Amino acid sequence: MKKGLTVFETALFAMLGSLMFLTKYLMQAIPNIHLLAMFIAAFTIVYRAKALIPLYVYVLIDGIVGGFAMWWLPYLYIWLTLWGAVMLAAPAMERRKVSAKKQTVIYMLLCALHGLTFGTMYAPMQALMYGLSFKATIAWIVAGLGFDLAHGVGDFFAGALVFPLAGLLRRLRKGFQT
Numbered sequence: 051m052k053k054g055l056t057v058f059e060t061a062l063f064a065m066l067g068s069l070m071f072l073t074k075y076l077m078q079a080i081p082n083i084h085l086l087a088m089f090i091a092a093f094t095i096v097y098r099a100k101a102l103i104p105l106y107v108y109v110l111i112d113g114i115v116g117g118f119a120m121w122w123l124p125y126l127y128i129w130l131t132l133w134g135a136v137m138l139a140a141p142a143m144e145r146r147k148v149s150a151k152k153q154t155v156i157y158m159l160l161c162a163l164h165g166l167t168f169g170t171m172y173a174p175m176q177a178l179m180y181g182l183s184f185k186a187t188i189a190w191i192v193a194g195l196g197f198d199l200a201h202g203v204g205d206f207f208a209g210a211l212v213f214p215l216a217g218l219l220r221r222l223r224k225g226f227q228t
Contacts, residue, residue: 058226059100066093067107071115074108082168082197083204085211087132087161092215094136096223105129124175131171132164154213161209166202169194 074084093101109129113122139160143153170191177187
């Protein structure tokens with residue numbers, strides 16, 4: 051397996067990262083509902099470590115458009131947690147020959163868990179940036195639970211598309227390799 055990126059991969063990953071941004075931008079009228087977790091999980095299943103490229107293309111575009119302000123800094127690590135979870139789960143499920151139905155449910159749950167814990171993962175940076183005490187940080191997390199619940203529910207349903215999207219990406223990759 052080649053270590054570097056092909057020209058095709060470079061273009062593909064730029065487009066996938068842009069697609070992530072575009073879908074989030076188009077869905078911004080619905081707070082915390084987007085397809086990012088679904089994309090990250092599907093890209094990670096198919097492209098493994100290289101899935102970090104479209105992920106951080108998305109993060110970079112989000113910073114360029116939204117401004118590289120304090121809100122953006124947690125994006126450097128929050129999405130990485132979902133990528134890491136899928137990096138661990140996908141090969142384990144492949145080795146155990148877990149059925150597509152069960153994999154779909156597992157990816158739905160992983161995406162939902164990420165959405166539910168988004169505010170909690172964001173909180174340490176929030177505390178550092180604004181000098182929040184532990185008590186104030188907990189209050190900030192509790193105040194955002196409604197948004198995290200919406201995020202988790204949205205990610206749960208979007209997670210139903212992880213396995214089908216990964217299958218499509220695999221078929222497309224095979225078509226371009228011939």
